[in-house]
Amino acid sequence: MVTTRPPSPLYPSPPMVLRGVSWPTYKTLMAEVGGDRAWRIAYDRGVLELRMPLEEHEEPKGLLESFVEAIADELEIEVRKLGSLTLEREDLARAVEPDSCFYIQNEAAVRGRKIDLPNDPPPDLVIEADYTNSSVNKQSIYWALGVPELWRYTNQRLLVYARTESGYEQQNFSPGFPFLPIAEVGHFIEQSRTLGQRSAVRLFRHRIQAILSEQRG
Template sequence: MVTSDKALVEQPVPAIPQENRIVMRGVSWQTYKQLMKEVGDDRAWRIAYDRGVLETRMPLEEHEEPKGLIESFVEVIADELGIEVRKLGALTLEREDLTRAVEPDTCFYIQNEALVRGRKINLPEDPPPDLAVESDYTSSSVNKEALYSALGVPELWRYTRKTLLIYRRVEGGYEQCEQSLAFPFLPIGEIPNFIEQSRTIGQRSAVKLFRQRIREILNSQSTGDS
């Protein structure tokens, strides 16, 4: 399934709790930048900006917990593979030439980690993150997929309604797929189960179980290759 930016923009926007977000229209890029400068980085709310529409939202507890676990899972995978990843959280991804900006719930440099190690990210001189993660408990007034596609993020994970959906960037938008681009061996369908287990056994115990599962998969692959 391929979705174009135009089709994404035309989709109806579901109603969401007003107390969780503020939407402002007719906001110029200069006004957006001035606002960001004045409030600084020490803020809890996150932004999405799309050609004059600025949305600010306050993350919910139900939103943050799955995001934190997914971060831990990605770090586990990196450890077990023996690779470097650069986790940059809600990094502000913005391009003035496109008049678009977005802050993911979290993001990672994986394939391009070495290219940006220790650098202050500046698009488009630097590549966008290899993976962006959105944990959706409320809908957005701004089409996030269109934003990420325009900014060139190759892979997007969306955790919503106890389901993890994987999207790869293709010409004109994103295509939902069954395998991660960064981690093709990852059992995507099992991740929501580990998140749910954390509610009863605790977060660190769930991460420990996830690590065991990743080791099983990698050991099985290694045995099969030998």
């Protein structure tokens, strides 16, 4: 008897990759399937990748979103969270849906607006939680779109990248939040597995409060 392995997040289906997809074909496909879909896209000059988010993928992404919101509350600033907003530019023949994205420095400029690149600025921060390999270089897409800061959560570590003239360079600090203890973020996410998500967020918030209090003297 042949035994087939049931679907498991340990053995995720690879992304579907379509090549030779023109921009009009990409736009037609997106219009036909609409926004009510589970899979996310990345499009780079004719190559279209479709991928399904996983549970292991979504949980750290949600916690990172909560961490950004906690920081914003402690700083008493506005941020605009737009999740997996489709970022696309026909003139560059590139499009991508991040795991999440935020407007921070440019929040006031896009508040209440329907985002339209390049007439509007790109998000100030993009978040990617890596649990599947991508056939498309999404960092190059974000760079082309002008996203200034990229967070990648991979192997229980947060990696922070800043946009330069030639690409992204990994940083030891967040350009948007220089006080963020990057090396500790993975620990807070791992704590959520035993303490619960909201407890982990509260612990993170207390850590940020302590850092800001120390800076303010």
